[in-house]
Amino acid sequence: MAKSEDLPRRATLKEVAKAAGVSLASASYAINGAGSVGEATREHILKVAAELGYRPNQSAKAMKTGKTGAIGLILPDLTNPFFPSLAQVVIQAARAHGYSVFLTDTEGSAEAEERAVNLMIDHGVDGVIWFPIADDGPVGKLIEGVPTVVLDRNLPGYDVIQADYADGGRLAAEHLLAAGHVNIGVISGPHAASSARQRAEAAISAVRERGNLVWHVHNAYSLDLEPEVTKALESRTATAVITGADLIAIGAMRHIRSMGLVVPDDVSVVGFDDIPWAQLHTPALTTIDMPVEDMAAAAVEALIRRMSARGEPRRRVVFNVELISRDSVRFLA
Amino acid sequence: MAKSEDLPRRATLKEVAKAAGVSLASASYAINGAGSVGEATREHILKVAAELGYRPNQSAKAMKTGKTGAIGLILPDLTNPFFPSLAQVVIQAARAHGYSVFLTDTEGSAEAEERAVNLMIDHGVDGVIWFPIADDGPVGKLIEGVPTVVLDRNLPGYDVIQADYADGGRLAAEHLLAAGHVNIGVISGPHAASSARQRAEAAISAVRERGNLVWHVHNAYSLDLEPEVTKALESRTATAVITGADLIAIGAMRHIRSMGLVVPDDVSVVGFDDIPWAQLHTPALTTIDMPVEDMAAAAVEALIRRMSARGEPRRRVVFNVELISRDSVRFLA
DNA sequence: CGCTGCCCATGAAAGGTTTCACGTCCTGGC
DNA sequence: GCCAGGACGTGAAACCTTTCATGGGCAGCG
Numbered sequence: 245m246a247k248s249e250d251l252p253r254r255a256t257l258k259e260v261a262k263a264a265g266v267s268l269a270s271a272s273y274a275i276n277g278a279g280s281v282g283e284a285t286r287e288h289i290l291k292v293a294a295e296l297g298y299r300p301n302q303s304a305k306a307m308k309t310g311k312t313g314a315i316g317l318i319l320p321d322l323t324n325p326f327f328p329s330l331a332q333v334v335i336q337a338a339r340a341h342g343y344s345v346f347l348t349d350t351e352g353s354a355e356a357e358e359r360a361v362n363l364m365i366d367h368g369v370d371g372v373i374w375f376p377i378a379d380d381g382p383v384g385k386l387i388e389g390v391p392t393v394v395l396d397r398n399l400p401g402y403d404v405i406q407a408d409y410a411d412g413g414r415l416a417a418e419h420l421l422a423a424g425h426v427n428i429g430v431i432s433g434p435h436a437a438s439s440a441r442q443r444a445e446a447a448i449s450a451v452r453e454r455g456n457l458v459w460h461v462h463n464a465y466s467l468d469l470e471p472e473v474t475k476a477l478e479s480r481t482a483t484a485v486i487t488g489a490d491l492i493a494i495g496a497m498r499h500i501r502s503m504g505l506v507v508p509d510d511v512s513v514v515g516f517d518d519i520p521w522a523q524l525h526t527p528a529l530t531t532i533d534m535p536v537e538d539m540a541a542a543a544v545e546a547l548i549r550r551m552s553a554r555g556e557p558r559r560r561v562v563f564n565v566e567l568i569s570r571d572s573v574r575f576l577a
Numbered sequence: 578m579a580k581s582e583d584l585p586r587r588a589t590l591k592e593v594a595k596a597a598g599v600s601l602a603s604a605s606y607a608i609n610g611a612g613s614v615g616e617a618t619r620e621h622i623l624k625v626a627a628e629l630g631y632r633p634n635q636s637a638k639a640m641k642t643g644k645t646g647a648i649g650l651i652l653p654d655l656t657n658p659f660f661p662s663l664a665q666v667v668i669q670a671a672r673a674h675g676y677s678v679f680l681t682d683t684e685g686s687a688e689a690e691e692r693a694v695n696l697m698i699d700h701g702v703d704g705v706i707w708f709p710i711a712d713d714g715p716v717g718k719l720i721e722g723v724p725t726v727v728l729d730r731n732l733p734g735y736d737v738i739q740a741d742y743a744d745g746g747r748l749a750a751e752h753l754l755a756a757g758h759v760n761i762g763v764i765s766g767p768h769a770a771s772s773a774r775q776r777a778e779a780a781i782s783a784v785r786e787r788g789n790l791v792w793h794v795h796n797a798y799s800l801d802l803e804p805e806v807t808k809a810l811e812s813r814t815a816t817a818v819i820t821g822a823d824l825i826a827i828g829a830m831r832h833i834r835s836m837g838l839v840v841p842d843d844v845s846v847v848g849f850d851d852i853p854w855a856q857l858h859t860p861a862l863t864t865i866d867m868p869v870e871d872m873a874a875a876a877v878e879a880l881i882r883r884m885s886a887r888g889e890p891r892r893r894v895v896f897n898v899e900l901i902s903r904d905s906v907r908f909l910a
Numbered sequence: 911c912g913c914t915g916c917c918c919a920t921g922a923a924a925g926g927t928t929t930c931a932c933g934t935c936c937t938g939g940c
Numbered sequence: 941g942c943c944a945g946g947a948c949g950t951g952a953a954a955c956c957t958t959t960c961a962t963g964g965g966c967a968g969c970g
Contacts, residue, residue: 267950304926306636322661332655344700347680367677368635526859600920637956
């Protein structure tokens with residue numbers, strides 16, 4: 245590689261205009277395909293611009309138009325494999341529309357979320373896709389004024405993309421009941437997340453209908469289990485457990501194994517999310533699949549619509565979920 | 578949430594200045610802590626600014642200063658669990674320095690990489706952290722002029738952050754040899770990546786010294802194995818295989834299992850990277866750990882230095898790697 | 911008491927772009 | 941052969957900030 249010339253300064257529009265022998269305005273119109281420019285002139289300007297390697301200065305453009313061409317993506321935790329796939333699709337979809345994405349990871353903490361969002365807004369994003377950490381929190385305020393679509397939570401006033409969590413919870417419960425399980429435990433996600441509550445509530449009411457809910461505990465979206473959870477597991481009262489996330493399911497399976505029991509023979513487990521590990525795990529995890537890619541794409545689409553039509557009524561899109569039956573559930577005779 | 582007021586227009590510096598009864602210049606100086614402003618005036622201006630909820634317009638600032646406060650992070654594939662951890666640390670470290678990060682995923686394709694980089698540069702980043710897909714490719718050109726640090730590859734002319742791949746390869750081989758293995762196969766990463774070549778070469782030469790290299794094939798950084806690779810595995814000539822990445826190792830173990838064999842009893846496997854799955858897998862994967870977090874932090878640090886001191890000679894930092902012995906290697910009597 | 915010099919504070923330019931309002935020239939209709 | 945109007949092109953303002961060059965006032969020194 246050549247050593248970087250210290251001043252390969254990029255050509256400015258003014259220079260292009262001069263080189264092409266036209267006015268600044270014409271150059272701008274030609275390059276943006278707006279205004280009225282004769283066919284020949286336009287081509288000439290374009291040619292000159294190409295020769296000079298002209299690249300519009302986005303900062304200047306942003307200053308005039310107020311649009312930066314960037315969107316923000318606020319995610320709780322990249323370390324949870326659920327999110328990278330989401331991020332990947334958002335990034336690709338955004339790029340397809342000419343947007344770059346600012347990604348931020350809020351480390352599961354509300355202050356970090358706040359700092360992150362602040363920084364993002366200061367840096368000027370045209371819109372935000374937000375996967376909230378909790379249902380409340382200070383962040384909503386900050387985002388006000390920036391077109392936003394919310395993932396996972398049904399926050400009032402925002403465009404929302406969700407999966408049918410209640411249905412997922414029900415599906416999981418019914419799968420276990422149909423497999424002959426009666427004594428069922430539930431490890432749901434954090435209290436603060438309404439989506440976690442929905443999964444749990446639906447599962448619980450389905451369990452209660454035809455079976456027996458032996459316990460219900462909470463855990464963060466993490467492999468590491470809280471004492472409350474390990475205690476529940478160690479009570480050995482449940483032959484099957486429904487978890488609020490695959491990560492929790494895997495953590496639970498790990499703990500169950502460490503107790504000297506085997507999944508699914510001694511305890512059955514069902515997850516939620518269908519992260520990539522789910523099928524790689526031994527035993528492969530029975531779980532609820534949600535169409536992450538579709539949801540991510542829908543989020544971008546919704547955001548793009550929202551950015552150009554701020555007045556429209558909010559929309560809420562709910563995606564169907566599906567139970568994927570693998571090897572972590574035992575079918576009792 | 579209240580319906581978004583359509584025009585909560587953010588206060589401008591001019592407005593702050595007027596409200597505070599000072600000049601534009603004083604306001605700017607006060608807020609940036611530069612120039613000379615009397616203590617009392619400064620405080621007053623700051624107070625007024627806070628009241629008005631003033632937030633500097635970064636686009637305008639960027640236009641003046643040429644600094645956007647954003648850095649770009651170019652990663653091959655978020656779906657490979659190696660990268661999210663990297664991204665997470667980069668994002669956090671960058672934020673700690675007041676930078677937002679544009680993340681882009683190049684989907685493993687060189688054109689996508691090029692498009693992504695273009696978009697990023699257009700959107701104006703002050704610096705780039707780049708994990709190249711291949712050693713060559715057109716992208717280097719684009720990046721010219723933007724301070725850049727390169728991860729993983731020793732690209733001439735750039736600041737470089739690497740791990741000691743050769744040592745990793747050697748460690749893996751010696752571990753297997755010490756465990757009594759003689760016939761060893763190698764599945765290395767893609768040809769195009771010099772880091773993959775280094776790992777493989779070191780492993781191969783160590784194997785050859787005291788054992789027997791039965792085959793050497795290549796595979797993308799993916800769970801899915803190419804025909805060449807499955808054929809090698811099916812030849813059953815190796816009692817142990819060294820892989821260029823944990824993802825490949827896991828793919829290989831899956832295939833080995835599907836052949837009716839068991840890891841490590843029939844075939845031993847060692848990975849590279851120590852991604853989170855490695856220890857969750859059954860059997861837990863013996864692998865080479867590289868300090869991703871440290872490397873990510875070092876990359877940000879190097880970039881920050883480079884951005885403020887463009888002239889300095891390039892630096893190359895090489896991190897040590899370490900073999901983590903788990904359950905995927907059988908110790909022969 | 912006058913002057914030098916410092917501390918504060920200010921006006922104005924500059925940075926690259928978009929876009930409004932306007933002018934010129936040519937075409938076509940009558 | 942005239943005029944209306946369209947097509948094409950242009951000058952200049954505006955976006956919001958940073959920063960240079962400048963100026964006023966006051967303290968302290970000689």
